[in-house]
Amino acid sequence: MSFQVYDTTLRDGAQREGISYSVVDKLAVARLLDDFGVGFIEGGWPGAMPKDTEFFRRARTELQLRHAVLVAFGATRKAGVAVAADPQVRALLDAETPAVCLVAKSDIRHVERALRTTGEENLAMVADTVAHFVAEGRRVFLDCEHFFDGYRYDPTYTAAVVGAALEAGAEVVVMCDTNGGMLPSRVTATIGELVDRLGVTPDRLGIHCQNDTSCAVANTVAAVEAGVRHFQCTANGYGERPGNADLFAVVANLQLKLGLPVLPDGCLEQMVRVSHAIAEIANIAPETHQAYVGAAAFAHKAGLHASAIKVDPVLYNHVDPSVVGNDMRILVTEMAGRASIELKSRELGLDLAGHPEALSRVTKRVKELEAGGWSFEAADASFELLVRSELPDAALPLPFALESYRVLVEHREDGAVVSEATVKIRVRGERVIATAEGNGPINALDEALRVGLARHYPQLRDFELADYKVRILEGSHGTGAVTRVLVETAGSGGRDWTTVGVHPNVVEASWHALVDALTYGLAPQPAQL
Ligand SMILES: CC(=O)SCCNC(=O)CCNC(=O)[C@H](O)C(C)(C)COP(=O)(O)OP(=O)(O)OC[C@H]1O[C@@H](n2cnc3c(N)ncnc32)[C@H](O)[C@@H]1OP(=O)(O)O
Ligand SMILES: CC(=O)C(=O)O
Secondary structure: OOEEEOOOOOOOOHHOOOOOOOOOHHHHHHHHHHHHHHOOOEOOOOOOOOOOOOOHHHHHHHOOOOOEEEEEEEEOOOOOOOOHHHHHHHHHHHHHOEEEEEEEEHHHHHHHHHHOHHHHHHHHHHHHHHHHHHOOOOOEEEEOOOHHHHHHOOOHHHHEEEEEEOOOOOOOEEEEEEOOOOOHHHHHHHHHHHHHHHHHOOOHHEEEEOOOOOOOHHHHHHHHHOOOOOEEHHHHHHOOOOOEEEEHHHHHHHHHOOOOOOOOOOOHHHHHHHHHHHHHHHHOOOOOOOOOOOOOOEOOOOOOHHHHHHOOOHHOOOOHHHHHOOOOOOOOOOOHHHHHHHHHHHHHHOOOOOOHHHHHHHHHHHHHHHHOEEEEEOHHHHHHHHHHHHOOOOOOOOOOOOEEEEEEEOOOOOOOOEEEEEEEEEEEEEEEEEEEEEOOOOHHHHHHHHHHHHOOHHHHOOOOEEEEEEEEEEEOOOOOEEEEEEEEOOOOOHHHEEEEEEEHHHHHHHHHHHHHHHHHHOOOOHHHH
């Protein structure tokens, strides 16, 4: 039996606090998951929520899946109700999917206290419902809720639920760590015991792990190592409480670490794109530090790392980032050594290797500035200006010389607050005085500078201040607090760049970042050089 990569982003993933997909969102997520090559997409619980019923209705005509089989989720029949008479069962059939996944109680304590029925009736509920769907021509998966906790408390009963489902025709019975409290060693041991007890092969079993011990990925991998072939995960680990096993980490671990062919060829490289696209649809910022797919998953900050990476990137990367569609980055911070600065400069197209003295000067300057509150990690453009200023023939000229600037903030009698800035500058030999208003002092300063430069640099029209971040940094070593400003500027053609400024005065810190932004933006682009 080949592997069954079973995705439940649209069912369990939607149980995460803060997520509320529309039907259109669900269709879009399903298409992305199919691109990624998963084998099964659990689309939701038809009959429980109108949105999920509607999703399955539209999926019939609007989803053309290349890799995945669509699965509808539901529960076993109600206690004491004939399966054909149960409206939830009817709704699940009406979803018209080739496969269904039924959730069943498998911990006797839940059967007696939550379902308020007997162990025997629960076994009948499982067998009847599985047999009903099999008779209707559906592939049936059965999720055993609280499998591991139940097995620990009463292994005979929990194993009987698994046995009843298999006997009734379930293709795979899924062992769920519903409360997410397991550790890998316990998962491995329990699977071994169950297989011996029932005499089944582990490929009839599946795994579904919640992440309450932060072990969902490890538990899933452990189950696969124990012989399980069906594993349930969610994109980015979304799910109830802390979430589920992260599909991307599980798949990458199985494929890259254990050499198991879980995805079709060519799909693994889609990982970063699919992960981030689903995060956008879920309206959750992609997690920078997420394994494999995060923007920082292959970002190196420490100087010692960079010095070895300079020799060979393999020395400090556990896999080649491009295999999962990611990139390696070198971060320039106070932890940088000469190698970090050299590699980062190379990334920016500047060769410091042939200029060892300049390299030392930049390294020293970065450390001094970072100690004073500057941060180049997110401000590549300011870093590039710093490197260029130390390289013969590469320095970028300032587009103007400052005589002075002044900013006023006026609170008027009617409550209006107006900011006004005046800059006095010299541009290409001409003295210019320009004034502008803005919705705040920094906006006014930015506008005044643009007015002053507009005649000489008409391309400034293409730049806009896209983001502005301010952080007050605690003073250290007896100094007062300083303000760090990061300015993100957007240019034409999707080009954007970030600059930094630091000063005890927020306006002056912003001024530094604005001047760097304009200097960098007005520099000829590589193609023009
Ligand atoms: C572990 C998991 O995450 S499984 C997925 C859980 N997902 C969800 O619950 C999200 C969708 N759920 C819903 O929209 C609603 O809970 C519904 C429509 C399913 C049910 O709503 P209601 O009929 O109002 O019931 P309610 O939610 O209060 O309680 C659940 C009922 O299902 C019963 N039930 C629970 N598990 C099962 C099961 N495996 N088989 C049969 N019945 C079950 C409970 O005993 C309870 O029955 P009762 O109403 O007779 O007391
Ligand atoms: C079925 C499921 O989501 C669970 O048991 O966690």
